[in-house]
Amino acid sequence: MYRTHTCGELRKDHAGAAVTLAGWVQTVRKFGSITFVDLRDRYGITQLLFGEELNKELAENPPGREFVLQVKGTVTERTNKNPNIPTGDIEINVTSFKTLNKSVTPPFTIQDDTDGGDDLRMKYRYLDLRRNAVKKNLELRYAVNRAARNYLHEQQFMDIETPFLIKSTPEGARDFVVPSRMNQGQFYALPQSPQTFKQLLMVSGYDRYYQVVKCFRDEDLRADRQPEFTQIDCEMSFVEQEDILNMFEGMIKYIFKAVKNIDYTEKVERMTWEQAMWQYGNDKPDIRFGMKLLNLKSAFILSNGDAAPTGQLINGAGFGVFDNAETVLAIAVPGCSEYTRKQTDELTEWVKRPQIGMQGLVFVKYNTDGTLKSSVDKFYNEEKLKAIAAAAGAKPGDLILILAGREERTRKAISELRLEMGRRLGLRKENEFKLLWVLDFPLFEYAEEDNRWVARHHPFTSPKPSDISVMIDNNPLIENAEKYLEHPYSNIKANAYDMVLNGNEIGGGSIRIYQRELQEKMFAALGMSPEEALHKFGFLLGAFEYGAPPHGGIAFGFDRLCAILGGSESIRDFIAFPKNNSGRDVMLDAPSTIDDKQLEELSIALKGTTHA
């Protein structure tokens, strides 16, 4: 037997017991004739004491960092206890030891505050994984995985595996393709998601399916993405949107409780996509704080009937920047009216950064004494400023920030600025979790390059029942590209939903199309000829003719969910063997070239390569 206990297990109660431990050497400290070794395994660290009688053996086999040792000895209560570790009350009085394996000096120290940089730690990921910080993340990942499975199992979901070597499933990214030796000149695609399979499983009658599954998307890796990532992928039959929202709200709350011991009892907030865009400037708002956007340029009414708060407050005052802008958007930042010149200058620089791309920033200070002061006093008298402040919901003490420019860019910029101010003011608290459903997305997006419609979610998403006829009765052709917004298709809403957690999209799904005719119409709307639709998705269209039930589903970004629950920005920290920002595995040095023989077998000739 290699060990009787783990290195995290022994306590005062074990004093006197004869034990055998095995693990890695964390540190070696010599004090005169005695030597202390901290022995580490997955469960913790235990202090070993080597007395004088072992000096000769130690001299012959000196243990070094990361050596694998097996020791036999007696548990003794320490005189000098260490309250910082669970085993700190005891140590092992070693009677004999054996070096099971040696280690060369590791390239970085394996402890919480390591001296290893990112690249080095990725190259030696198997050593990095020995560190506590990384281990905790993987433990959390496993806890989330287990909780999700438990919940779904209790709800009668069945885990069914789907294949990886398939034909394209469009989710908006490029496919990774795999050549086939047995079918030369032909290629599989790796699934961007199991979307079509889970729908086929519904046709087969497995009315509650789930899988914790790898998905592969060849996309640009900015913004903390991985070319292969994991989803909690789910599908249900005989459901409407409301059923899905309730079921998966339940799952996330269950995970919160199981993993973080959080009772998320309140109802998850809901908001339409339109509301999210108008009030927060993006479709995954962080609602841990307010600071909602105000459109100063024109009045608007939301489709849910909320009246827009402003009229023509600013037009025609002679201030060209506002008068000529497509849009003027403002936020009221609480308690910042006393910002100094230096601080406002810095904010101006912040919005001018290329990532934000604005020309400038306008301020209105709503002083605590009720007076107003702005960088555009010349054009707007106090009366007007007051009206702006009131419309923006500002209170004395607030600083109103205003951006003007092209609609899309300005909306994006003010949304970023809002998040930045939220962060600076400590309003985005790490241990506060706020869930949100964003609903009623547009079904289509306009793709300027090809002058056609693309599916905003994916081509299997159904329109809202009331919009089905709009889709059927109208020709998808966009005759006037400039006026695509006037095309009836731009107003069609999808039966789709996203779950947002603290400003991150953690899940998304939809109620699906389940009738062949509507699915064909959808493919046609996306510019596919009937032949192309048959070639790519004939199997699905065929299946819809054999009694496909109404169905819908959702998929959660498992890596991202873990990262947020673990209080980290980076999903890489929660993946055992992640790829770097260029999609490379630096440990394996993959992707890599393959030899000529393999290429020959696959009947593939390379056109030329940039990689030696």
Ligand code: ASP
């Ligand atoms: N397959 C979708 C995705 O990966 C999720 C879904 O519609 O269920 O985003």
